[in-house]
Amino acid sequence: MKKSIILFFVILFLFHSYQVIHAQEMKSYSKLAEMKDALDRSNVTVKNWSLYTKGSIGFTEDVNGYRQQVALLKNAAQGFKWSRMKSNEHFKITGVRFSASGHVKERITLVAYPQKGKLATYLVYAAKGKGWNENVVLPFIRTYHDRVATYFEGKSSTFSCISGIHNGTMNFGLYKQALEIMTTFSAVPVEQLKEETFVSISAYTKQWDEKINTAHKAMNLQIAIRNQGMGGQTAVTIGTPIITSEY
Structure with missing residues (x-):
C-alpha cells in the first residue's frame, strides 16, 4: 500500500513537471511567433531568432569545486565541443553545438567568480536559429526547455x-515604425532613444x-531599428523582456 502511494506521488510530480515545462515551451514559442508576426506586418524578413537562459548555480569552495561542476555539466550536455577553461579574475568554459541541419547553434557557458571567500557560479545557455521555419523552431523550443530543466537546478530567466x-524604404521614419510595431503588442513606451539612424524603444505589454x-x-x-545608410538595409530587432547582446 505504501509503495502504491509513493508511486502515485512520483507520477503526480512527473506529470506536474511535464505540465510546467510544456507551458514554458508554449510561452517561448508564442512570444517568438508574435514577434515574427509583427515583423511580417512591417514587411521585414526574419534573419534569425534566439533564446537565452541565465541562472545562478550557487557557490563552490574553490577551483576544484568548479572543475567538478564543469565535469557534471559536460556529462549532462552531451555533444558539445568545449573550449579550454579560461582563468584570470574568474573562471569560464564554453561549449558549442550545431544542429544536424546546421540551422541552430547552441552555446553553454559556466562562469565562476570570487565572492565572499568562495566562488559564485552561474550558467548561460543560448540558442540561435537561422531564418524562420515552424517545423524547425517549435520542435527545437521543446528540446531547449527540456535541456533548461536538465542544466538549471534553481531559478532561471529566459529571454526571446x-x-x-x-x-526597401520603410513607409514611416524609424521612430514611427518602432511605434507601429509596439502597438501590435498593445504596449506602452517606458524609455526611448532616438538618433538619426538608430531608434530603441523599451515598453510594457x-x-x-x-x-x-x-x-x-x-x-x-x-x-530596435537601425538604418544601414543610403540605399542600405534596415535592421529590426524585437526582444522580451530585453534585447540580449551577450549572445
Missing part, C-alpha cells in the same frame, strides 16, 4: 529575441507575464 531585414524593473517602470518588450 528575433531579428530581420527590410530591404500586459500580454506577457514576465517583466523587469527599470529606474522608471516595469518593462518586458524592446524594439
Whole structure:
C-alpha cells in the first residue's frame, strides 16, 4: 500500500513537471511567433531568432569545486565541443553545438567568480536559429526547455529575441515604425532613444507575464531599428523582456 502511494506521488510530480515545462515551451514559442508576426506586418524578413537562459548555480569552495561542476555539466550536455577553461579574475568554459541541419547553434557557458571567500557560479545557455521555419523552431523550443530543466537546478530567466531585414524604404521614419510595431503588442513606451539612424524603444505589454524593473517602470518588450545608410538595409530587432547582446 505504501509503495502504491509513493508511486502515485512520483507520477503526480512527473506529470506536474511535464505540465510546467510544456507551458514554458508554449510561452517561448508564442512570444517568438508574435514577434515574427509583427515583423511580417512591417514587411521585414526574419534573419534569425534566439533564446537565452541565465541562472545562478550557487557557490563552490574553490577551483576544484568548479572543475567538478564543469565535469557534471559536460556529462549532462552531451555533444558539445568545449573550449579550454579560461582563468584570470574568474573562471569560464564554453561549449558549442550545431544542429544536424546546421540551422541552430547552441552555446553553454559556466562562469565562476570570487565572492565572499568562495566562488559564485552561474550558467548561460543560448540558442540561435537561422531564418524562420515552424517545423524547425517549435520542435527545437521543446528540446531547449527540456535541456533548461536538465542544466538549471534553481531559478532561471529566459529571454526571446528575433531579428530581420527590410530591404526597401520603410513607409514611416524609424521612430514611427518602432511605434507601429509596439502597438501590435498593445504596449506602452517606458524609455526611448532616438538618433538619426538608430531608434530603441523599451515598453510594457500586459500580454506577457514576465517583466523587469527599470529606474522608471516595469518593462518586458524592446524594439530596435537601425538604418544601414543610403540605399542600405534596415535592421529590426524585437526582444522580451530585453534585447540580449551577450549572445
